Amino acid sequence: MLLSLVIILILISAVARGYRRGFVLELLYSIGYIVVFIFAKTFNTSFANFLNSTFGGLSNDQITNLTIMNSLAFILLMMIGWIIIRLIGRLSQMVTWLPIIHQVNGLAGAVVGVVISYLITFVILSISQFIPNDFYQEQLSQSVVAQTILSKTPAMSSKIINNYVIDTDQTKNAL
Numbered sequence: 627m628l629l630s631l632v633i634i635l636i637l638i639s640a641v642a643r644g645y646r647r648g649f650v651l652e653l654l655y656s657i658g659y660i661v662v663f664i665f666a667k668t669f670n671t672s673f674a675n676f677l678n679s680t681f682g683g684l685s686n687d688q689i690t691n692l693t694i695m696n697s698l699a700f701i702l703l704m705m706i707g708w709i710i711i712r713l714i715g716r717l718s719q720m721v722t723w724l725p726i727i728h729q730v731n732g733l734a735g736a737v738v739g740v741v742i743s744y745l746i747t748f749v750i751l752s753i754s755q756f757i758p759n760d761f762y763q764e765q766l767s768q769s770v771v772a773q774t775i776l777s778k779t780p781a782m783s784s785k786i787i788n789n790y791v792i793d794t795d796q797t798k799n800a801l
Contacts, residue, residue: 644739662707
C-alpha cells in the first residue's frame with residue numbers, strides 16, 4: 627500500500643512538473659542530463675589530470691589524490707553541464723510562452739514527464755525485485771500499482787533482467 631502511494635505521487639508530480647515545464651523544456655532537460663552525464667563520465671579522467679597538474683595534489687597518497695581529483699572533475703563537469711542545459715532551457719522558454727504554443731507545449735510536456743517517470747520507476751522496480759529485504763519485498767508484492775507496472779511492461783522487463791541483471795552471454799559461455 628505504501629509503495630503504491632509513493633509511485634502514484636511520483637507519477638502525479640511528474641505530470642504537474644511536465645505540464646509546468648512544457649514539452650520543449652522537459653525533453654531538453656531529459657536528453658540534456660543524459661548527454662551531460664555521458665560527457666562527464668567520458669572526460670572526467672582527462673579533466674582530473676588537468677586539475678591535478680594545475681593545482682597539485684590534495685593528498686600525499688597517490689591513490690587518494692587520484693580518487694579525489696576524479697570525483698571533483700566529474701562533479702565539476704556535471705555542474706557546468708547542468709548550468710549550460712538550464713541556460714538553454716531558459717532561452718527556449720521565450721518562444722514557448724506564446725498563448726497557443728504554451729498550452730500545447732504544457733500538455734505534451736505532461737505526457738513526456740509521466741512517460742519518463744514511468745520508465746524510471748519501472749527500471750527501479752525491476753532492479754529492486756532482487757533486494758533481499760523482507761519488508762520491501764512484502765511492500766512490492768502487495769503493491770497493486772508496482773505489480774501492474776512490472777507486469778504490463780513485460781518486453782522491457784525481460785530485456786532489463788536478461789541484459790543487466792543476469793548476463794546471459796557470460797552464462798552461456800561458462801556452460
